[in-house]
Amino acid sequence: MPRDPLIALVGKPSSGKSSTLNSLTDTTAKVGNFPFTTIDPNRAVGYLHIPCACSRSTLPHNTPPSHTDPPPLQRRCKPNHGVCQSGTRSVPIELLDVAGLVPGAHEGKGLGNKFLDDLRHADALIHVVDVSGTTDAEGKATRGYDPSVDIAWLKSEIVSWVLGNLMQKWGGLKRRHTAIKATAVETLQGQFSGYGSTAAVVARTLDKLALKQPLQDWDNDTIARVVHGFVDEKFPTVIALNKIDHADADKNVAKIAKQHSPERLVLCSAISEIFLRRLAKQNYIRYTPGSEFVDTREDLIENGEEDGGGLRELDEKLKSRISNLKDMVLYRFGSTGVNQVLSRAADVLGLVPVFPVRNISTFGSGGGADKDSTGHEKAVFRDCVLVKKGSTVADVYRKIMGDAPMAFVETVGGVRVSEEEVVAVGKLDILSFKVGRA
Ligand SMILES: Nc1nc2c(ncn2[C@@H]2O[C@H](COP(=O)(O)OP(=O)(O)O)[C@@H](O)[C@H]2O)c(=O)[nH]1
Ligand SMILES: [Mg+2]
Structure with a gap:
């Protein structure tokens, strides 16, 4: 039976994986400023925002009586899981916070093998990158680190892991391949099924490469190309450039934007989303998660709501944090970006x-x-x-x-x-x- 899609958050320690996971869910995975806070993979349910079927005007009995009323189906839409608001539905999707990736993971450094074992369950990856450059390759605090390096490095870790395993067996595998006259898809799928691959994934990989030689004649270079192609196909990846609220983020974003296609990049600030949701929960602000709209008591009074929407007074410190967050994140980027991270992952996965x-x-x-x-x-x-x-x-x-x-x-x-x-x-x-x- 096909199982539910699973999206894994990966990245070096302290890039903001747990924070991003928390900003997408309601659980509170442990967040810390030191490596290996998340020892065990942390599964949680996030919510993907999609246009709901109830909002389609082409459906029978779905014409609104007047343009102020919602269409009748929209009014009656009541999901068993998640919610549907004005035709936008939040659909639960499983997320996995995969900790412990450091350079050299494929050689067992950090929590290398455990990390790589967890990866095999993932259908798509969200690579959380600390774009502020305030953490080094190992996740230790620094200043001026170049985060564009992390992007290349993560893929090469996964490639090295798959390639290392494959090369260990290549001799025997090649002999068996020839002896039983297997197809390249059959032989490779035999090796890649452990990464959660299917024959269709392997077939797509090989189709794209359009190799001329039969498998038994592949040289090391060709095998490496096959593995690269396989990793791209099996682990479609979205790059979440996190910590855009930090003053050093801009120049790094600009550099990365020149190197990667825009469909793969999303800017976000996980900590801002968490902060806003917490204030909303404590009744300090009115905030629609994922939106750019934040209203304080003062804003609402100014807009004519006499009781300030029943919101609590903010002290000067919170006021200035909110106005700073609006300037640095919401007004510049339109939102904290975390929902877009998840939507983009669903897009590359083609859900x-x-x-x-x-x-x-x-x-x-x-x-x-x-x-x-x-x-x-x-x-x-x-x-x-x-x-x-x-x-x-x-x-x-x-x-x-x-x-x-x-x-x-x-x-x-x-x-x-x-x-x-x-x-x-x-x-x-x-x-x-x-x-x-x-
Ligand atoms: N400025 C800033 N800091 C963040 C953001 N997201 C996470 N952090 C901080 O980065 C540190 C590591 O975060 P964490 O989520 O534990 O990282 P993980 O090791 O990748 O799971 C914590 O101190 C977070 O508060 C963000 O969007 N902006
Ligand atoms: Mg963590």
Whole structure:
């Protein structure tokens, strides 16, 4: 059964992995200013923001009576997990804080082998980089370190690990490959399955390289190219340039931006997001997580809310911290960036949200009419699952229904769909699964 996607946060000690994880979730992983605070991989649930199916105007019964009312489906959208606000849904996604990567990890330095073992479960990586340059390669406090070095170094650690393991076995592997007349995909997948690879990942890697020689004739250079390609394919990576609130960040961001494609880079300040959420929880400010909107009591009074929204008074110190944060982060970048980090990771992974419904005409989870026996409107789109790009209707069925035999699958309008069809955003992503022998 296809499992749920997992996104791993990686990076050198003190780059801000635990802080980023915390800023995306509500748990409080231990945050510290010294290496190896996070000894065990720390799993948590983050929330990915997506446009919900309930906000689509093309769906039947979804025209708002007037432009001030939300569409009826949007009003009735009540997710079992996460929330849906004005058509933007937060869908839970599993995150893993992987600690202990230092240069030389593939040789067992730091928590090297443990780190690399945890990596195999990841479908995509968020490389958290300390762009302030205030931590050195090992994560110790310094000033003026060049963080662009970290980006190349992380990939080379993973490549060295995979390549080292492969080269140890290359002789025997080559003989077996020739003896049993295996394909290159079969032989490599035999070695790469331990990294959570699939035959499809290996096939894509080899297709992109378009190598001329058969596997038994590959030289060391070619093998290294294959491993590089495999690492790119198996571990698509987003680079989170963290600590943009720091005064030294700008020049480093500028340098890194010249070296990497913009789709891979996201600017963020994990600590700012944590700070704002904490103040909001303590009722000092009004803040929509991930947005640029922060209102204090004074702001609200100025805007005509006489009681200041019921918010508490801020002391001078907090006031100046907030105004500093607005100047350094929110007004310059539009947000603290942490939600974008997660969305971008979902993009590179190609995640497609699918909305399974029990009843394809009401989008509800029960049978029958739109209203229950007491006249209340029933909730719609209770569930949403994230599947990988390229998943078929049958893949989604198995993920949700397990081994139960499939009778048929319907989409909007009660249209039956073939199990081989591929699901995509806005296409076959609202499905009703019928169990039983067809
Ligand atoms: N200025 C600044 N410091 C941060 C930010 N994120 C994390 N830190 C600090 O960096 C240090 C290490 O953070 P932590 O999340 O424990 O890093 P980890 O070792 O990668 O998990 C802590 O002192 C954090 O407060 C940020 O966005 N800005
Ligand atoms: Mg940590």
